[in-house]
Amino acid sequence: MTTLALVVGHSEEIAPGIRELSFSRTDGGVLPAHPAGSHVVVDCGEGRRNAYSLTNPGADPREYRIAVLHKSDGAGGSGHMHSLRVGDTVTVSRPRSAFAPVSTARRHLLVAGGIGITPMLAHARDAVRWGRDVDLIYVHRPGSEAFSDELAALLGDRLAETTDEDEFGRLLDKALTGQPIGTHLYVCGPGPLLDRVLADAAAAGWPPERLHLERFVPAALDPGREFVARLARSGRDVRVPSGRSLLDALHEAGVAVPNMCRQGVCGECKVPVLAGTPLHRDEFLADDERGAAVMCCVSRSKTETLEIDL
């Protein structure tokens, strides 16, 4: 795994509970470039690693910029991020692109809920820079409107912002039934918002190929049933109890699998499947990859035994 040792160049609370941070190289040099919608995984201390969307322009960046919502009920990673100050050092992954704008799209419809605005800010800036047709619906709690002023200046009347759920529903309905064919939709926010947008879009006739989602807060995963991972190369069986991930069970058995986000987002821990049926719970694999691979950080097995190519 390639990581970057960076230094905090900027740390500011931009809305209640939301802190914007920037990371640079100590020599001020250029960082790896990335498309809009990319994320990095940041070491948050005590083995915690969180994925954050990059809001900075991705061409020859000299800083990576993120915005972190403080979650008091989380594992403490966001609290650690909020404690970072200018001059502190951080370990950051190279950027990962899993939510890039579709180059052939005729229009881009962006839907953001709460802190899910961060990848959309990158999309909106990129779309304006390159002259792409873009619309943004932004729903958030009253008083926590991160980036509102900048978005209003960037997008003008192509931004629809609301704090009211009913108004959001009306904006969404209108947007879903009024887009020229060739439009792609991007949504990021809490799980219930994503589920609602996907369901409403499907009801309005949107095929899945036009819908792109970034689950900012990973869905709470149930502990799952116990199963056995059969390691084809060594012939060993590894028991994966309920409540323990396949990745952790493999590690305890002495089998190291490269991993990073541990949320089914980054794609690092993909393992080929030879037999059995995976129970997929990740956001990474495409539909046509789901027969032959499993993301072992979050996914499990529908069958009692899952044979993997390790």
Added chain:
Amino acid sequence: MGSAHTSVPRWPTSDPGLDRTGRSYAILSFGPDARPTAEGWHRQVVELGRPVWARHGGSADEVLAELAERVEAARVGWRLMLAGPQADVLAARAVATSGGLLDAEITLLVTDDRHRRVWCSHCDTTTLAEVATGDVTGCSGCGRSLLVHHHVSRRNAAYLGFMVDAETIDGEAV
């Protein structure tokens, strides 16, 4: 080249059934063989109570021009259902995808594939001919004898044709 990687389309030759996930529909059929299936789709869409625009038969050029206008005005949720000979279906599909439709929004039924649109790589003319892939046909633009190659442009809706005897002079290989 492995057949898994050919660009020659292998589209359904029997009714794939109506895609019921659309909000509105366009249905086009070319030729008498395709019409019953397309009219069946039409009836089902009407039963679903969803808007439908349909054309059966008529001049292919006019139908394609009208299709381009409909695609331009279409909103996401629109579905295109095409039935007819491969050459017509391929041409209509090219109009639709150039306007932004995805494969997931297009349903196809091919009633026969005897005719091919062949694009001449020498003079840029496209010729419609009754010719099989791998056989030779004359170019209506420059008169060259074109080998119909196993390569189809989805964008131009045509098979690639190139001069079959390009490496001979007066019948002698050079």
